[in-house]
Amino acid sequence: MTSGQPLPQDREPSWTIAQVAERTGLSHDTLRYYEKAGLIERVGRTTGNQRRYEAADLLWLEFLLRLRETGMSISDMQHYARLRAEGDATVADRLAMLREHRAELADRMRALRRNASALDDKIEHYERLLDERRPGTDELT
Amino acid sequence: MTSGQPLPQDREPSWTIAQVAERTGLSHDTLRYYEKAGLIERVGRTTGNQRRYEAADLLWLEFLLRLRETGMSISDMQHYARLRAEGDATVADRLAMLREHRAELADRMRALRRNASALDDKIEHYERLLDERRPGTDELT
């Protein structure tokens, strides 16, 4: 009867907050803040109340970071996280959120491309302007 | 001797702050804030001290908005505006700033594309998941 329950060494691997911070690029404070804000469900603890992140926590964090990097606000991520916590019944709602976010992202990317090419024009303009001002450089070589 | 100096009706067109706000999508407060912050050189005034924006002001504002929309911070825009105010001698510096900004923009756009396609995968995954859960819908029609 020593092997019915998972023994300590059978447990899935877990990471300290410092390791997760290192890996995600988030600070300790930000990780704790995300948990306090409800973006992450309460992370498992040691008997001494220290966080131990598991693989699933890391996957979720990576997804959150993708949302953040594509410009989703904390409050929208909170909304998404709440839906997720409610389980499979909210899959359609989450899909709708992702589709809307994706569409906004497409808009922003279009705008960025437009602005980027306007910047390119300006840069080219400055380059020509500088070339014209130092015409001797070439003639002397 | 009545036509040597530009008469009032010869003046170039100008716009009130409300018209510029309407046109740029910025609020009155933001326009005043940008001027106070040194992003815009002091705009011309009526004798009664009310702002009258001219064509050159609008062009510069549009350029600033392009920098802002591509993620440049106010303090970097202040730096750029200071260089511009110093005149042609700073063209090379401004070009360097624009090139760096453009490179950062390219990086961010690459990251956005990566994240966008990861989002697309997730969206597809949810779509399949929903389809599988309601297999009857098709069979009955």
Add this chain to the structure above:
DNA sequence: GCTTGACCTGGAGCGCGCTCCAGGTTCTAC
């Protein structure tokens, strides 16, 4: 057992980019 560094909590503070406010002046239309 002790030391030292990592970790905990609740709550205050901060930098950014505006936004709002009070109290006053100017412009426009009648």
Add this chain to the structure above:
DNA sequence: GTAGAACCTGGAGCGCGCTCCAGGTCAAGC
């Protein structure tokens, strides 16, 4: 000339997304 809308200034306030702090507890190596 007057009413009402638009504008002015300096400065306070705000929402966001963290970041820092104080005052403690816990864990790992010696």
